[in-house]
Amino acid sequence: AQSVTQLDSQVPVFEEAPVELRCNYSSSVSVYLFWYVQYPNQGLQLLLKYLSGSTLVKGINGFEAEFNKSQTSFHLRKPSVHISDTAEYFCAVSDEGGSEKLVFGKGTKLTVNP
Amino acid sequence: NAGVTQTPKFRILKIGQSMTLQCTQDMNHNYMYWYRQDPGMGLKLIYYSVGAGITDKGEVPNGYNVSRSTTEDFPLRLELAAPSQTSVYFCASRSGQGVMNTEAFFGQGTRLTVV
Numbered sequence: 041a042q043s044v045t046q047l048d049s050q051v052p053v054f055e056e057a058p059v060e061l062r063c064n065y066s067s068s069v070s071v072y073l074f075w076y077v078q079y080p081n082q083g084l085q086l087l088l089k090y091l092s093g094s095t096l097v098k099g100i101n102g103f104e105a106e107f108n109k110s111q112t113s114f115h116l117r118k119p120s121v122h123i124s125d126t127a128e129y130f131c132a133v134s135d136e137g138g139s140e141k142l143v144f145g146k147g148t149k150l151t152v153n154p
Numbered sequence: 155n156a157g158v159t160q161t162p163k164f165r166i167l168k169i170g171q172s173m174t175l176q177c178t179q180d181m182n183h184n185y186m187y188w189y190r191q192d193p194g195m196g197l198k199l200i201y202y203s204v205g206a207g208i209t210d211k212g213e214v215p216n217g218y219n220v221s222r223s224t225t226e227d228f229p230l231r232l233e234l235a236a237p238s239q240t241s242v243y244f245c246a247s248r249s250g251q252g253v254m255n256t257e258a259f260f261g262q263g264t265r266l267t268v269v
Contacts (some may be wrong), residue, residue, distance in 0.1 A: 049194060072256055075175060083158075083260035084197075091256065113243075130196060132258075139249065140185050140204050142258055146196035 042067040042133045044145035055123055061116040061148045063131035074132040075105055078147075084130060101106040101125070102123045102151060126152045156180050157219050160245050160261035167235040167268045175230040177245030184250035186228040187258070188220065190241040199237075203228055204250065205221065235268045244267070 047062040065071060073128050076084040088099025095107040105116045114131060131145040161176045179186065184205050189197040199212030203222040217239060219231040228247075232239060245261045 046196075074257075076258075076260075081263075082245075083262045084258075085260070086257050089256065134256065140202055140248075141199065142187065142246075142248070144189075144201070145198040146194060 042071065042135060042141070042143045044131050044133050044143055046131055046145035046148050047147050049142070049146065050149045050151070050154060053121055054153050056120050058119050059121050059125075059150065060118065061129050061131075062152065063114045063116065063145060065112050065114065065131070065133045067112075067133060069136060070133045071133050071135055073105075073107060074134075074142075075099065075116050076130045076132060076144075077101075077105070078128045078130065080127075087116070087129070121150075121152045123152050123154060125150060158247055158259050158261040159244055160243075160264050162264060163262065164265045165267070167232070167266065169235060169237065169268060171235050172231070172233050173235070173266075175232075175245075175266075177230070177244055177261060178226050179227045179228075179245075179247040179259070180226065181209070181247060181249070181259065182225060183247035183259075185248040186222065187246045187248075188218070188228070188230045189244045189246065190214065191244060191263075192241050200230065200243075232266075237268050240266060241266045 043133045045064045074089045075087040078084045089144045098104045128147045158179045188200040189201045198214045201220040203209045243264045246258045248258045
């Protein structure tokens with residue numbers, strides 16, 4: 041069974057600073073990986089996904105993530121954050137075989153301060 | 155373009171009462187899910203379905219029931235509400251067909267309080 045560990049529950053940063061949100065996963069099979077964002081009082085929406093191919097994937101709002109198979113990681117990065125990036129971010133995994141299960145991490149709350 | 159629609163948005167229940175959380179999707183997706191979200195705990199899978207007539211338990215199914223009589227609808231039933239079921243509930247759907255159709259779409263959530 042897959043599992044996801046998000047290493048930081050809260051990350052405070054100043055506006056225009058870079059940020060990295062860490063995600064590690066465990067699985068006995070090849071996986072698909074996702075990052076979702078949740079703004080206050082809303083549902084989750086997809087930021088980006090890794091299915092195969094290039095290990096660096098780009099998503100919406102200037103975010104990108106790098107898949108590292110040897111370290112079983114999928115860290116999310118943004119070179120310069122804005123106040124509007126304040127939200128909760130979730131890493132998720134499903135197995136490449138098309139398993140119906142989508143497993144989420146506990147989330148990282150990103151707070152961007154002026 | 156409705157996507158995934160959940161009703162109600164908010165509900166307060168008394169201990170022991172029952173209710174059904176409704177979820178409908180208009181994208182003809184095969185896979186549907188119910189998650190609960192508690193502060194600092196992420197999303198926990200309650201039940202899921204891979205198609206009409208097929209459901210299965212997730213991580214935290216106790217105290218809940220589901221049915222999937224149509225592709226569009228996936229209601230979640232609480233029979234005897236308990237304070238431990240106070241949470242935000244999210245319904246989601248995925249196509250289940252093809253490598254590129256792996257994104258899950260979420261509803262806006264139902265905030266349930268059991269008192």
